[in-house]
Amino acid sequence: MSxxxxxxxxxxxxxxILRPWAESDAxxxxxxxxxxxxxxxxxxxxxxxxxxxxxxTATTGFALLPIQRRDEGDFIGxxxxxxxxxxxxxxxxxxxxxxxxxxxxxATEAARAVLDAAGATGRKRIWSTVATWNTASLRxxxxxxxxxxxxxxxxxxxxxxLTRSLP
Numbered sequence: 001m002s003x004x005x006x007x008x009x010x011x012x013x014x015x016x017i018l019r020p021w022a023e024s025d026a027x028x029x030x031x032x033x034x035x036x037x038x039x040x041x042x043x044x045x046x047x048x049x050x051x052x053x054x055x056x057t058a059t060t061g062f063a064l065l066p067i068q069r070r071d072e073g074d075f076i077g078x079x080x081x082x083x084x085x086x087x088x089x090x091x092x093x094x095x096x097x098x099x100x101x102x103x104x105x106x107a108t109e110a111a112r113a114v115l116d117a118a119g120a121t122g123r124k125r126i127w128s129t130v131a132t133w134n135t136a137s138l139r140x141x142x143x144x145x146x147x148x149x150x151x152x153x154x155x156x157x158x159x160x161x162l163t164r165s166l167p
Contacts, residue, residue, distance in 0.1 A: 004089075004121045007062040007081065011113040018065040018079060018110060021050045025066050028075040032098055060088050062121065067097070067110050076101040079110035081118055085161075086127045091118070093128050095140075107140045115144060119166040126166060132158040 011018040026046040034040035041049070057063040064080035077097030084092035093114055095107050118126055128146055130137045138160065146162040153159075 004061060004123060007121050008117045009057070009063050009065060011065065011110075011117055012070070013109045013113050015070050016106060016110055016113070017068045017070055018113060019068065020063070021053060021066055023047060023050065025075060026050060029066075029078075032075075032077060032096060035099055056083070060091070062091055062118070064094060065114075067095075067106065069101075069106075076106060077110075079107065079114050081114065081126070084127070085129050090123065090125045090127055090163075093118070093126050095137075102136065107137075108143050111140060111144055115164070115166065124166055126164050128162045128164075129159050130162070131156075132160055138162075 009020045026043045029050065030041050030043050030046040033046070053064055060081075060083065062081035064078050064082055066075055067077045067079055068075055077095065079095035080093070081091040082094045084094060086092045093111055095111055095114075097107055115126065127149075128141050130141065132151065141162050141164075144164065146164040149161040149163045151158055151160050
């Protein structure tokens with residue numbers, strides 16, 4: 001087991017609540033993933049994905065969390081930490097929001113709460129990897145103080161690696 005504290009799995013900001021996954025999130029999670037344009041996963045497949053996320057959390061002590069708007073109570077996406085292309089010691093931050101929720105600062109607000117939670121675990125550095133075409137996501141990371149480390153070429157295109165030290 002790592003020497004890091006477990007990340008808080010319930011984070012609240014002015015407009016958002018980040019909380020653990022529930023089986024009832026499966027249909028909306030499926031709808032969110034379908035916005036990527038690679039077809040719509042079944043609710044059953046999405047339930048399996050949620051189970052995998054919960055199992056990963058049990059191992060790593062950090063989580064990818066659903067984002068709910070506080071006033072509306074609706075699921076608008078997710079944000080949190082994953083191993084991704086990195087490690088348990090220096091995980092990646094990941095987020096994805098429904099297109100209808102883009103452009104309102106929700107990703108930045110959620111990610112800021114996750115970075116604070118990551119810092120509270122005792123970690124010193126967080127990574128993010130983003131496709132070079134994803135300017136909106138790159139802007140979010142810039143606002144959060146991430147700095148470009150390198151660019152790598154992968155099967156589906158170029159990926160920017162960014163990093164940020166935690167206080």
